[in-house]
Amino acid sequence: MAAGARARYGAAMEELFRTFTFGVATATELAAGVIVAVAVLEAAARAAHLFLTRSARTPNVPDHPGHDAKEEVRLKLGRWLAVALEFLLAADILRTAVAPTWDEIGKLAAIAVLRTALNFFLQREIDSARRRHLRKAGAGTVDATPPA
Numbered sequence: 001m002a003a004g005a006r007a008r009y010g011a012a013m014e015e016l017f018r019t020f021t022f023g024v025a026t027a028t029e030l031a032a033g034v035i036v037a038v039a040v041l042e043a044a045a046r047a048a049h050l051f052l053t054r055s056a057r058t059p060n061v062p063d064h065p066g067h068d069a070k071e072e073v074r075l076k077l078g079r080w081l082a083v084a085l086e087f088l089l090a091a092d093i094l095r096t097a098v099a100p101t102w103d104e105i106g107k108l109a110a111i112a113v114l115r116t117a118l119n120f121f122l123q124r125e126i127d128s129a130r131r132r133h134l135r136k137a138g139a140g141t142v143d144a145t146p147p148a
Contacts, residue, residue, distance in 0.1 A: 017098070018098045018099065021094050021095075021097070021098045022094075022098065025091040025092075025094040025095045026091070028087050028088075028090050028091040028094065029088060029091045031087050032084040032085075032087035032088045033084075035080055035083055035084040035087065036080070036081065036084045038080075039076075039077055039080030039081065039084070040077070042076075042077075043073055043074075043076065043077040046073045046076075047070075050069050050073065068133070071129055075125065075126055075129055078122045078125065078126065079126065081122070082118070082119050082122050085115045085119060086119075089111065089112060089115050092107075093108065096108045
């Protein structure tokens, strides 16, 4: 195979790989969008149910049973949003891995830091809610099943 033909073959393979990777990145972003949409619809339905039931129409008092249900809706939505953020970060990594420029690497780094910070604080909130729930369970005020 001549050097020119090898170069064209290499360029064609590189373009095929780039197209495939961008397609996977786009599909990953689509999956994140579906996750967010389904999570928001579920949270909205559960929040509407809580809003319409009498037990949920109370002040935002941490010891009230309605508060636990509201917190569960919020935390469950937050968990799904964290999953979607991971998908979006994966898509960004795929796009940057194929055609890295310093500008894209800088943007990826900023996005990764922001998403990692969001996930960190969300996980802290989830862990805090779980500890509160387990403390209440130890005191006999709720069942021992932590919020989903």
